[in-house]
Amino acid sequence: MPIKAILGLSDSADTDWTRLRGLQLSTVGHHARIRMAAHLILGLITVWTFQGSFNIVGLLMWFTALASLHIRGGLADQKLVHAERKRMSNREFQRHLVTPVGSGVIWAAAILVFAPFAELAQQVTLWSAVAVLIAASILFYSAAPMGLFVFALITGTASAISFLLQGHFEMVLLVAAMVATALAGSVEIARTSLASRISEGRVSEKDEVVSMLLREFEENEADWLWQIDTSRRVRSVSPRFAYALGRQQDEAEGRPLFDLIGGKNLEPAEMHPSMHELIDYMKQQENFSNLLVRVQIRGERRWWELSGTPIRDKHGNFSGFRGVGSDVTEQRESSEKIAYLARFDTLTSLPNRMQVNESLGEALIHADQWKSSCAFLMIDLDRFKAVNDSLGHQVGDKLLAQVSQRLQSLMGDGQLCGRLGGDEFAVVIRDASNRKVVSEVANKIITLLSKPYRVDDQTLHVGASVGSAIGPRDGATVEELMRNADLALYKAKDNGRGGHFGYVPSLHASAEERRQLELSLREALDREELTLQFQPVVSSKDGSIVSFEALSRWNSQEHGFVSPGKFIPIAEDTRLIVPIGKWVMREACEEARNWPEHVKVNVNVSPEQLLEDNFADEVVDCLAATGLRPERLEIEVTESIFLRDASIARAALEQVLALGCQVALDDFGTGYSSLGYIRKLRFSTIKVDRTFVKGAAQHNAESLAIIRAVVAMAQSLDMTTTAEGAETTEEVELIRRLGCDKIQGFYFGRPMTAADARRLFRTREELKRA
Structure with a gap:
């Protein structure tokens, strides 16, 4: 100082x-x-x-x-x-x-x-x-x-x-x-x-701090002081300790501690491991701190947190234990609940993604140690989104709960199923040395999950697609194995759903090709790589052209000609279909101005495009910009739009109809056909899918019945019918006999350029003059 x-x-x-x-x-x-x-x-x-x-x-x-x-x-x-x-x-x-x-x-x-x-x-x-x-x-x-x-x-x-x-x-x-x-x-x-x-x-x-802490401790009702003698009998029982024991002070005084917290006739084998740990500390006369012990108080299971230190007299002789304790049952239950939520799916009670990852990691370690194999199966429900969107999330959740029960019932020893999220599930097979096990489990899953479900008095049908990967052959890490199983699942769905596909290395090339196509597709419009082709639709009575269906084609600088079957799904998945769809409509309407006034243009509209808030405004802008009369534009939609958001889809199409345009229902009968929306929305045309045309040509009774039913329904509702996929004279004659109004197919013309389409009209005019 x-x-x-x-x-x-x-x-x-x-x-x-x-x-x-x-x-x-x-x-x-x-x-x-x-x-x-x-x-x-x-x-x-x-x-x-x-x-x-x-x-x-x-x-x-x-x-x-x-x-x-x-x-x-x-x-x-x-x-x-x-x-x-x-x-x-x-x-x-x-x-x-x-x-x-x-x-x-x-x-x-x-x-x-x-x-x-x-x-x-x-x-x-x-x-x-x-x-x-x-x-x-x-x-x-x-x-x-x-x-x-x-x-x-x-x-x-x-x-x-x-x-x-x-x-x-x-x-x-x-x-x-x-x-x-x-x-x-x-x-x-x-x-x-x-x-x-x-x-x-x-x-x-x-002194003030110590006094404050002591006062705070005394005022904290969750804590108490406890003391036992060398015989482990409780001594100097405080009111709070007696309350924690569920007894009066005089009733607890002098009683054996373990009779009070474990039961008088409790056998050592029946004790919880934490009780054995407490006994060991007391036998060895050692300090312990924050020891969690599960106790039984008047038959009720509780969790205590105990700290204690041995008491010794001035000669160093042991005379008992003294410490503090608190009831942490609520905190323990809360932490257990949090731990459960961290590892289990709350909707299905199946292991969640984190636990599935852990289980797969352990299976890979086991396979590496014993030079064996494990397997990972990814499961995706087919048509679940349709159920969720049409019937609501509550029904969807109940359906997922039933799916999880069925999956759980299939699991054997060394197998674990879990939910990854949404309608995606997974199965870990610890020992897949016998490769037949993987295909057997996958087929059982597909068969069982494809059976009908009963939810809220409704019968529901969904299927399942499965992709699998074998570890460590197809991936030495959890991430690799899951990614490769996902590629296999995507391939299974691409093959038509409802099947199982095992991972093969070529899938990586397909995935990389898809990625490269996506990158190029994002620039296709700016590079003017997209073009339109037009396929004629003719009258079944005289074979005259009544309309053309506009079809998009992509000739990429990097990849050459890309099939619509490849780039259209990519465009829909990435929502690039929205700007592409706008371009197609504008170009098609512009080209239709070069045709005779009675010829219409059919434009396919994706669900992604139709569900845009301003779809009707885009149609108006397109007609205004090109000068095409509304009745010459026919919008083609598939049934899948009504499974996304039926109310928005119907409202958008009603606005289009109010403009004077026409609406055609494409691929009728191949999806989730429902007569409900046909009754509510007046389609101008119902297009019969080519699979029924081919089936009818082969004298398939079911296909014939379906085409007759569609034609009859369309006539009663004042709608026209178009049969797709006509390629032979026999098919054309059959379609005419069945009563379809219009025919589309290679028999009358393949998709052609705009110039070729115009040339058709010039040729017909020349023939008439001649």
């Missing part, structure tokens, strides 16, 4: 002196009365000593000044008793110097005024009184020595001057030595005193 800081002349940067100033002034306040009494008593002695040598009135005036100063100062200093709790600045610290400065001046006046008129004995008495006050001030100002400094310097200087004027040089030296000693001693005493006060303050703070 620097001397200047102790004296209050400056503050050191590394110490909070505003706090220490309070400690210093607190000491001054404690000695205020003693200091006041000492000055008054010595003042009276001085007056008594000089009464014969000096005017009594002057002496009384001097004493009155001394008494007034110290009474006022003493009362003010007494208020500093509690200053240790405050923070005080240097300015506040220096205010207390008023009394020692004034007192020094008054005593100096006595030395300089009274001494010249007094005898040597009287002077010695006065100096002795001052010396006593200087010495006593070392105690009075033990922590704040600045008061002693100013008092000693003022009175010492006055005494030295007085003795010097009288020629007592030896007394001058004596005064100087005493003042210097007092000042030096006061600094050391102040440093020691202040350090002591700081230590006391710290101890006091610690």
Whole structure:
């Protein structure tokens, strides 16, 4: 502690002196009365000593000044008793110097005024009184020595001057030595005193913290103190511990602890492992902390968190255990629930993606250790989205719950099924050394999941596609194996769904090709790589052209001619079909302006495009820009649009119909046919898929019945029918006999360029003229 800081002349940067100033002034306040009494008593002695040598009135005036100063100062200093709790600045610290400065001046006046008129004995008495006050001030100002400094310097200087004027040089030296000693001693005493006060303050703070913690502990109803003796019988049962035991204090006192928390006749084999752990600690007389123990309290299962330490007497002999405990049942159940949610799917109660990943990782490690194989199967439900969109998510969730039950029923030893998310499930087969196991499990899954489901009095049909990968052959890591199984699943769905496909390395090439195609397709419109071709639709009566179906073709700079079967699914998956569809409609309408007025143009519209908020506005803009009459535009849609969002699709098509355009239902009978939307929405045309045409040509009774039913329904609803895929004379004649209004197929023309389509009309005109 620097001397200047102790004296209050400056503050050191590394110490909070505003706090220490309070400690210093607190000491001054404690000695205020003693200091006041000492000055008054010595003042009276001085007056008594000089009464014969000096005017009594002057002496009384001097004493009155001394008494007034110290009474006022003493009362003010007494208020500093509690200053240790405050923070005080240097300015506040220096205010207390008023009394020692004034007192020094008054005593100096006595030395300089009274001494010249007094005898040597009287002077010695006065100096002795001052010396006593200087010495006593070392105690009075033990922590704040600045008061002693100013008092000693003022009175010492006055005494030295007085003795010097009288020629007592030896007394001058004596005064100087005493003042210097007092000042030096006061600094050391102040440093020691202040350090002591700081230590006391710290101890006091610690006591307050400990007391606060104890009060908080006592007030916390979830915790209690417990104690047992060497026989493990509970002692000094506190009210809270008794409450935790579900008993009264006197009922629990002296009872064996393990009878109270485990059951009186509980066998060791029936104990929870945590109870055995607690017993081991007590047998070995070891400390334990935050030990989770499952207990039975009055037949109810609870979780306690216990800490304990062995009790030993002064001779080191073990005399029991003492500790604290708390009931953490709710926290434990909450953490168990969180752990469950982290590893299990809440809807199906199957292991979730994280647990499936862990299980697959363990299977790969096992396969590597034993030089065997494991397998991973990815399962995707077919037609589930249609159920979810048409019947709602609640029905979809109930269906998923039934699917999970069926999957679980198929699992054998070393097999685990889980839900990856949505309608995707997975199966981990720990031992797939016999490759037949994989195909057998996959086929069982497809067969069982394809059986009808009964949900809310409705019969639902969904299927399943399965992709599989063998580890470590098809992937040495979890990520590789899952990615390759996903590629196999995609291939299974691409092959027509409802089947199983095992991973082969060539799938990577297909995936890479798809990725490259997607990148190129994103730039196809800007590069003007897309073109339109037109396939004629003719009247079944006279073979005249009534419309053309616009078909998009892609001739890529990087990949050459790309089949629509490849790039259209990619466009739909990436939503590139929306800008492509807009372009097709605009180009088709523009080209239709070059045809005769009675010839229509058919434009296929994807569900992604139809479900756009502004689809009807786009049709209006297209017709306005090209000048094509609305009745010459026929929008072709498939039944799948009504499985996405039937209300939005119907509203969009009704707006299109209101414009005067026509709407055709394409591929009728191949999807999820429902007569409900045919009744609600007046289609202009129903197109019979080519599979029924080919079947009818082969005398398939079912195909014939379907075509007859479609024709009859269309006629009753004032709709026309178009048969697709006519390639032979026999098929054309059959279609005419069955009553279809229009025919489309290679027999009448393959998809052709716009120029070739125009040439057809010129040729027909030339033939008519001829």
